[in-house]
Amino acid sequence: MASIYKRGKTWTYEVSYYENGKKHKTTKGGFKRQTDAKNAAIEIESKKNKIGLSTDDNISFSDYFLDWVKTYKLGKVSIGVEKRYLKLASDIKQYFGNKPIKEIKRQDYQKFIDGVGKNHVRHTVIRTNGSIRKAVIDAIDDGIIYKNFTNRVVLTGSTEKQNEHNYLDEEDIIKLKNYCVENQSMMYITLSEILFALLTGCRYGEVAGLTWDCIDFKNKTVDINKTYDYINRTGFKPTKTKSSVRQISINDDLIHMLKKIKVQQNEHFLKNGFKNTEQLVFLSNRNQVPTSNGVNKTLSKVLKELEIDNQITFHGLRHTHASYLISKDVSIDYISERLGHADTSITSKIYIHLLKDKREEENNKTIQLLNNI
Structure with missing residues (x-):
């Protein structure tokens, strides 16, 4: 049975239980009324009888x-x-x-x-x-608590449209793409990573984890099946989700870039005695995978040089890729598959503001067609 007693001006309950053959006590005070302490103790006793108590009950x-x-x-x-x-x-x-x-x-x-x-x-x-x-x-x-305090919570948040500015428009896409095509090489491998992300929509971990066996030059595709721990450099890791494992078609710009990197990599590594044991594609001339901080610094520098005001991050290249395809009427199903989303609802939720704009265009087009009947 629970013990109820007064401590100062408030009431406290104490419930005893056994764990691994040892006796423990759980207490709680601060109740203004004895009845409140008794009711709380009854709940604890009920929990003890149903699922048991544990010393973990006091974990923060x-x-x-x-x-x-x-x-x-x-x-x-x-x-x-x-x-x-x-x-x-x-x-x-x-x-x-x-x-x-x-x-x-x-x-x-x-x-x-x-x-x-x-x-x-x-x-x-x-x-x-x-x-x-x-x-x-x-x-x-685990029996540590028995009420879900997240139930019926009211979720607020800024009404700012998500990712509203975290992507480039078509004019800036062309500027960035041309700059990377003209200047990319193994000596500036971060430019190659930027170009690859811009034209595929891949996450940075996926870009860093790309290996040569994942590239099909003949069919112009790349397999995304793993990521790379570019922070702790512990090696390969799984993709973000199962649906992130996918095959992506790539254009001639990327085919040319990848072939150029492969030749330069082989020559540079042979000359300097490096061994690409993991067959990573995007290795620097120092035989290292660039950090996300490093590639973001490069992107920021290039955007400033090109006088592009919208200073996006590397992840913004993924949003840029998707936003561009949406603007060109590519189906949401294909975009979702290309990005590695589990289903189109995720894609729609992220790019809802763009899809609303497209819907308005389609609405106006429909009305115009109906007026012409």
Whole structure:
């Protein structure tokens, strides 16, 4: 039975349980009324009888989430996703401190997610909540908590159109493409990576992980089947999702570029005694895979040199590729497959603002056709 007692002006409950043959106690105080303490104790007793209690019951929200990330995410998802989860773990630690996960109430979590919404677009808020929600559900399955404090949370966020400016228009695409074609070589391998991403829509991890056996020069295709750990340089890793494994058709510009790199690479490595044991395509003249920071610096420098005001990141090349295809009436099904999305709903959600523009064009075209009958 639970013990209820008064401590100062508030009430506290104490519930005893056994774990691995040892007796433990879980307590909680601060209740203004004895009845509140009794009701809370009844819930704990019910949990003890149904699924048991554990010393993990007192684990902090931040510690549980970080441990969950290490167990279920690190080494199992892309580097970019790993960084996002670790950043979220840090944000949770900063906001909630060492507060036990069992003491997190829906109001507490609502305030946290509102804070996220003040500085991020709604899509980011939805993704953040989804990540935390998965961990909370596992905490329930683990018997650490028994209520989901993410239920019915109100998701806000900036109304700014996502990726509205994170892509180049057609005129700037042509400028960037021509610059890369004219200047790319193994000595400036980051330019080659930029051109490849611009014309394929690949993520940086996929570009860094491309190997020569994945290129079919005859049929003009590349197989995207892995990524590369360009941060810790631990080798190859799986793609972001299963649907990210795909085959992409490439144009003559990329075929010519890849052939040029292969010849230069063989000559340079032979001369300097380097061995490309992993058969990586985009290796620098120092026999290294460029970092994402390095390739972003190159992109920023080139955009400034070309007097392109829209300073996009390397990931913006992926959005540029998709946005260009959408503007040219390429089907959303094909674009989704080319980008490696699981289904068209993901593509539609990301590029909804562009699709709305296209729908308006189609609407006007339809009305005009009907008027001409």
